Amino acid sequence: MESLNSLLDGFGTALTPLNLLWAAVGVLLGTAIGVLPGIGPAMAVALLLPVTYGLDPTAAFIMFAGIYYGGMFGGSTTSILLNTPGETAAVVAAIEGHPMARSGRGAQALAAAAAGHFAGGMIGTIALVALAPTVAALAVDIGAPDYFAIMVLAFIAVTSVLGSSRVRGFASLLIGLTIGLVGLDAMTGQQRLTFGSLQLADGIDVVIVAVGLFAIGEALWVAAHLRRGGAKPIPVGRPWLGRAELRRTWKPWLRGPLIGFPFGAIPAGGAEIPTFLSYVTEKRLSKHQDEWGKGAVEGVAGPESAASASAAGTLVSLLTLGLPTTAVAAVMLAAFQQYGIQPGPLLFDHEPELVWGLIASLFVGMVLLLVLNLPLAPVWAKLLRIPRPYLYAGILFFAAVGAYAVGGEALDLVLLLIIGLVGLCMRRYGLPVLPAMIGVILGPAAEQQLRRALQLSDGSVTGLVNTPFSVTVYAVIALILAWPWLKRLLVRGRTADRSGTTAD
């Protein structure tokens, strides 16, 4: 009940004309960015971090949340019309969506995706309203050892669950942690890795790292392998759904969030796994088995709904625990740090206006998305034809603006280029970028909590595991680390089982 009252207050914040404008800007920008090839929502938020110097936090986060949801929707448009998904969340949408577009049912595919995003986002956000205050209340008593455990969990999960190679994930994480070390030690003021440079004594601003890794690194990597004369997008009219399709899609829309929301809340790679699981589920439950692979509308509706719901789930962990589970959440956490706000259990007490305004704006943004995107779909499709030199030149241009705005120092631009080149090498050699980003953002905080916890226990390592919460988290970490071996054992057990039954 209390959260309902807070939510109503939140709507009071979100529905002021100015905040409404920021929500609309965010949603439109997010969709445009999601549609534009080569820019994901993480890069978009990173490029927009400098506006945090000019906007108040509520307005900025309302815009960022709009970009997040809008980006998800825009990404699926690219998947459906061009068959080349840029975001991992939109990979599944291409499997059924693109065949639909090729057979002249692109409008229906886009409509199924748009309504799926609306349904998934709405259900996900309602779950967020119901769950987040409870989680925050449970977490409000957790202390330094628990925070440290959560951050270690984030490190391990992001390196082990994502990507194909653990070694490369850890390499990326350590690069991030090293960047996070640069500067004055927060507790003693000693210089670390500054090499006597005054500029480095302040540390490397997280905006520079985010823009360098996500924007410069990506633009340079694309430049090295730019596709000449790429695929032509399929032209499309105004999206709509017939009655027969509605009958097939309403259940997938409702099932998607059940899969998407929980996966978004845990550090398991955001929307990648739940969209795939939703696809598999819908395929199994479908009565139109012959259409799969040739354009089954359920295969668009379910996964898209799951994708949006997972974005809402991501916000639960971000707002209540300060734990970023996706790249966008990581960059949003960096934005919180820019304002000196620490997301976590106390956020709901300290910044109720910001949090509830943000949550209410999600509902507003979802309605805006649905209202704007259905009529605007043909316009979005035109964005796919932007000349690539302009697109990537623009990314470099705005990256430079952002980095310079941090401190007004030309040296920051050089630093930005260096980090961008690191990002380029990481993409070339298959080091995932997200662990580095998480390392930069959470590394310093994790060190603080570690030192605080050990200070309380007088240096005894038992001080790190003296609460039930931290013990549970370490158990989960052990499980994640042991998973490859466990899986092998399970598979072996199952094949033994099967051979046993066939022998009978």
Next chain:
Amino acid sequence: MTDDEKNTSVELGESGGSSGSGASSGNGGNGGNGADVPGGPAPGKNAPGGRTPRELLRGRSELGVCLLLLVLGVLVLTDALTMADAFTQRGPVGPATVPVIVGGALLLVAVALAVDVLRGGRGEAEGGEDIDLTAPGDWRTVLLLAGVFLGNAVLIEPLGFPVSGALLFWGSAYALGSRNPARDPLIAAALSVVTFLVFNNLLGVPLPGGPLMGVL
């Protein structure tokens, strides 16, 4: 796929020395690879056998990543271990503890990655909407872009953002293959001036105006 991978990696190794000869070095690398691996798509799967170290390293530019991680680890460790004792230290964990852990882990990961690469492991190059991984890497464009970007860093203060930003956009578009003599500079100038006005005047994020804005 593996052959293409090798092409790009060979080129990357050489691009530092000879900039601007992307195509020719790519061809050279191709010939070398063709002779080296006759029809075997999986080169040297844990079989160093009678190979010379040079052959072992071919197509394994990823070992450079290991080297970088190693150097980074040594750097972090030296910095941590040469740190003066903290007289203001509170608690048992000083400012050097975490760097020592991170540095040590960097060394470990460098070795683990080297082992993985020598066993035939490969980092999967990242794909994307506009990325064509089957084409050899175009490192000349990357160098050009980096140069243009550095130029902006040098020029932003003396010339002001509207001019240096426009040059950055125009130069980058040129490097990426856009050759429209009228449209490119026009878009660059418009984008740069509008961005300057939005950030400087609307959002209150100061950018250097330079002599041009002084005149206007």
